[in-house]
Amino acid sequence: MTQMIDVLIVGGGGAGLRAAIAVAEADPELKVAVVSKVYPMRSHTVSAEGGAAAVIGVGDTLDEHCYDTISGGDWLCDQDAVEAFVAEAPKELIQLEHWGCPWSREGDGRVAVRPFGGMKKMRTWYAADKTGFHLLHTLFQTSLKYQDLIRYDEWYVTKLVVDDGRVHGVVAVELRTGRIETIAARSVILATGGCGRVFPFTTNAAIKTGDGMALAYRAGAPLKDMEFVQYHPTGLPFTGILITEAARAEGGWLINKDGYRYLQDYDLGRPTPTPRLRSMELGPRDRLSQAFVHEQHKGRTVDTPYGPVVYLDLRHLGEEKIDTRIPFVRELCRSYQNLDPATELIPVRPVVHYMMGGVHTDLDGATPIAGLFAAGETACVSINGANRLGSNSLPECLVFGRRAGLAAAGFARSHRDGEAPAVRSQGGDERRRLERAREGGGTGERIAGLREEMQHTLEGAAGIYRTGDALAKAVDTLAELGERAAEARVDDASATFNTELINLLELHTMLEVARTIVACALNRQESRGAHQRTDFTARDDAAYLAHSLVHRAPDGTPSVGLLPVTITRWPPGERVYGRE
Amino acid sequence: MTGVSAYRAPRDRLWFARSRRYALFVLRELTSVLVAWSVVFLGMLVDALRGGAFQEFAALAARPWMIALNVLALAATVYHAVTFLNLAPKATVVRLDGWRVPAWMIQGGNHSAWMVISVLIAYFVLRSP
Amino acid sequence: MEVARYRPGEDDEPVVQGYDVPLKPDWAVLDGLNHIKDQLDGSLSYRWSCRMGVCGSCGMTVNGEPRLTCGTFLTEYGDGPIRIEPLKGFPVIRDLVVDIDGFLAKLSSVRPWLVREGEEPPLTTEYAQTPEQLEAYKQYSMCINCLLCYSACPVYVLDPDFLGPAAIALAQRYGLDSRDMDDRFDVLNQEDAVWGCTFVGECTRACPKHVDPAEAIQRYKLTAALRSVLPWSRR
């Protein structure tokens, strides 16, 4: 048993670290701890490339950023959340500048901005094309300033201790020693990132297994809008490595096998030689990925061993622009695809990228469980609606990371009671469960095989286009996979750095999350944003201008309900791109 | 926190033999021994000059083992000069108007200076009176 | 692939285990390890995450050289075998996993954050910084903490107390930032810090992100020396 923590943050990515600093700054008296399954600077925020959106430029207004976000999200965003987000994002990015983030600059020393998909104005701040990397390292290094901040690096959280509707701490395994500890805490913030790894082909790192979503869901908190999974239109085949949207923002074209800029056929505007905002290649990601599927059906994609591709053409940008604005794109193409984008076409295909849904929270990151908060990709405050705009997610991590931090600090200050009895009893149960998992060994199939089966089930049923039949079948497949996973084989009985045990626990969380994705997708009988049903092709505001809210029923199955969307000033309208 | 059972590799006594580049590095550092010898040798020369024992010195210098040693010393000092002048731009980053002078220019400058100085010295030494 | 295994409690020192891995043209060494873990032997332990060369977790010794395994391809080594060992110079926790807490402590010690004096300005304006001023430290900000440079540096491998290339480069990253007001002289002007480096230069060669830590160190030596000779000059 360890000391009582006031604010325990699960996750050391952008959202988690921002929350930690917010608490440390607000009240140095509070004990803050960050638990992370990887060293914080390895968190997946590090991979974000393109940029972070916030209004600073002249001629841009907060309302326009709101409108772009809301229309981009197909009116499923909570508009009060979007307004709060848009208003605070500039402050957060400036705060980061004050902490040393190396934002790219204009000649006169101001921070530079670039255009981005679905945004009507240039408002995306960037640090070349390693924005997330610089953001994360700036946050991490700044967090080192707070020497009282406790870090549990390479600890894997397996369970939330919840009793009587209130959170009391977490159970976690220390990877290095295999020690299983219960960490008592007055408040807990989940900032564990997304769950792209439930799909076979994703830009997401190996650690993105939806742990936080599953932790909250198992503890009784609902998940929201889980059917909305973003496909990014430009991933490299085989690896799924992302070619950032910035490549298109700087003027890159998407062309099919005939060298034709096919987006013009899908109501995204007319091709122009230089990029036009909210048009063609700078349309929103859902529409671009859907256009790819249509091209594929028309036989205008190119077949490769790793599936059909189209091409991203950067050749006309010239070497110099590529090297100054998007050097990492060139580096990635060279090392992972063995080609030079200055002279060659980049093969790309849509790839699972981001989870719009997540743990249901209010504007302060609070979940329905007292003392439990969530922020970042793992949460669904609902600023992203049915489709997130590129470069909104990093500022989301900052804005709501800070908000959740402050709210959790407030909660911890007003709940000064000691350790609850549940900590000891639930902690003991969980320890025994984990020890069994480690020592029992399991006799069944390999983890990797089950994982692949789950991933392909999801891709088949909950990909860019979905049908009721396939989804219904996937519900059964996943339930059956869950039973088989309970028997999965574990070779490794060692306590020290047992990654196989972690893989197994991650498989369980992914299956949990996968079932909610499929259940929500099955329930939503309309097409909206990233959720496209071929059996219900139209948007249906009368029935579904509402969030999906999914609870875990006592038998473990997901039970889906609806929750109204908050509309403040922007009544639902048509999504128009490429037309004035 | 360090686990009790973490494995620490024992000291590798032959680390410098593990890769060609480590060996080149050690070689570079060892040139210093011959640099010191060169100074000693030149000191002997000056001493001989001032003590009027120039002929004896010349005879000593012409011994085969002495020549061999000095050929080695020559190789070492040249290797030293090349590596040292090449590495100099690492410590001195020169910026003009925010434009960073590329390393090869500094290196080129260093090597030119080396040549000029060498020629000058040779000229003064060999110039007939 | 020949992989060094170390199971504390079972092995007294690392032992090499061979695995047959198909030689696919697209596969990185990391894909080979994943193949082993997924298909052949689930008990092999190593770190990885982003598989795009930016998270810094997959550094290992590949055929004697420190490399990022996600960016090193099987085809570089012909028909093999390829020998995979943990990064040299660090205590081995298990298999290919090494203990890097020492580095994190060193990193904290160089104050890797922007040091300012006086009030922080309001969150409405940024500090101005021209592209040239950004360029002055940008390179040193690219470090992904992969620690290949430590593993390549004989000084560090012989003496783990040496502050080492990446930590010094990151100190310089802040020191040369036009917005920073600290020179970190107290921590860098130490025998175990910049003066421990004998300019082997291998750190720079090993660095996958072209940070050039060797340069960062030599530059600080000059800074520190000038500051010592001219005590009134700050930076």
Next chain:
Amino acid sequence: MRRRLEPYLWLLFSGGGVVAALVLPVLVLLFGVLMPLGVVDWPAAGHLSALTGSVLVRLALLVVAVLCLFHAAHRVRFTSEELLGIARYDVLVAVVCYGGAVVGGIAAGFILF
């Protein structure tokens, strides 16, 4: 104490490195190789004496000698520590190395003046 010395030692080392690089190769080439081999003739002793006659030249030679010796001492100190693993005796090694350089420098002074 050592900490405050280190920057000065490094300055001497670097200065010595530059001087050694610029002047030693040609001198060794001439006096150590070409002349003994008879490729070029030995200049007259008088000419050389005249060259070293000027106080300025002798001062310069002294500086060259001292710097080069320091350079060598510094490198020998670190290299021996790295090669032989005797870093824990650093103080002793340093005294021996730099001491050698100082002695050499004094000897050079005696020879020249």
